[in-house]
Each structure stands twice: as C-alpha cells, then as structure tokens.
Amino acid sequence: MTPDLDRLFQALGDPTRRAIVDRLAESPTSVSRLAEPLGVTVTAIAQHLQVLEQCGVVRTEKVGRVRTASLVPDGLTPVERWARDRRSMLEKRLDRLAEILGEEG
Amino acid sequence: MTPDLDRLFQALGDPTRRAIVDRLAESPTSVSRLAEPLGVTVTAIAQHLQVLEQCGVVRTEKVGRVRTASLVPDGLTPVERWARDRRSMLEKRLDRLAEILGEEG
DNA sequence: ACAATAGTGAAGTCATGGCTTGACTGTTTG
C-alpha cells in the first residue's frame, strides 16, 4: 500500500540522505561537491541520489561530465501532508473528548 | 546527527507501522486488535509498538493483561516541521531567482 | 595526445530490520 510513502519515508530515514537534501535546499550541487563534506565515496552519493530521485525528492541532470542535483519543488509535500493529516485527525478527536468531559464536569 | 529524526523517519518508512499509526489516529487500540487486520503476529505488533514508542509517536499502557496503545499528540510534528522548513527554504530561493530573471527579462 | 577530473558499474562485505516460532508469564472467566 502506498509504496510512494514507503520509499519516501525510508529514503529520509537515512542521515546522509537528509544531509544531501539540506545541502540541496541551499543550492543545486554536483555529485563530488556533495560527497566532500559527508565523508563518503562519490559512489555512495550517486546511489543516494538515485534513491532520492526515485521517490521524487531530487532531480538530476548531467551536462558534460558533471551531474548536478537539485530539489524537486513539491518533493517533500507528501510527507508534510501525511503528518499534518494524522495530527489534525488526532486533535479533532481529543477536542471532542475534552468537550464531552467538560460537559459532565 | 539528529538521531531523533533518523528513528522517526525510519519508523514511518514501514507500511505496517504507518498502518498502526492510522488505526491509532481513530482510537486507542490493544495489541491484538491491531494485529488482526494487518496479517502479522501479535509479537510483530509488539515490536513495532516498541519502535514507535521509542521515537515518541506512540504511548502505551498496560492495564490487567491488555496493553493499549495511543498516539502521542505531537509525535509527528518533527516530521512535519522538517519537511515544511526545507520546502519554504527552497521556495524562497526559487522566488529570488524568479525575481532576478524577471528584472533582466 | 596526455593527464587530470567527474562520474558509472559490478561485485562483495557487514550490519540491521521485519518477521516467525515456541516456550512462558500473568490475568480473567466458567
């Protein structure tokens, strides 16, 4: 069910991948420039980028010999929406409960 | 870095665990009632609940022989905030860019 | 043309994660 969210959440569960997202939030960046501060191989970064691309968080374009990665504008909104929906559902329930308890108190 | 978010995102990356959260968004539920519709063992559910508890999404209380799980009110807000922050950061950057391109167009 | 640069591909390693089974501990209920 919803393999989209599966891959999305799982992708963001990795600290290196979230670090990549953070870096890309500032500006589009090449593979090797992403690898530098993270203490991993460029190969690893390339693999992470593939994962992030597959779940719609990152876009990637290779011009010449350098591949530049950038964030997809609405790539994170499914996550945001999922969390917000659950929270609002819970809040509504708790409000109803508080109301009932208030009436009889 | 931020092992909180690590565990949180990773926890939510599992479909069974998200299904549990969905169920709990409706109402607090016992372990065995959670297990029923999900096609897994109660043992598995107990393990999932432990994970969700450790990352602050779920609260759990055992009275008599039945353990009842419920959602923690702000358990998902870190996720929501993280996603929202990145999105707004990106949007600001893109707005600035559009402005610059507009000026010279 | 040559050397340095930027990335890709295919293996392989090592740890972790989700799940199960089977035995066991408490708690209700007839």
Place this chain on the structure above:
DNA sequence: CAAACAGTCAAGCCATGACTTCACTATTGT
C-alpha cells in the same frame, strides 16, 4: 481450580541497505 486469553521473551531466518573497492568510460584543460 482449569482453561482460555493477552501479551512477552529469546532465538533465529532471510532480505535489504549502506558502503566500499576496483576497473572502466566520458569529458575537459594543457
């Protein structure tokens, strides 16, 4: 008290995931 019930513990299984190395393929600058 005995039997059904709700959950827990300890092990172990199997798949996946994050990473590395090494060899290799473009590209770019001298």
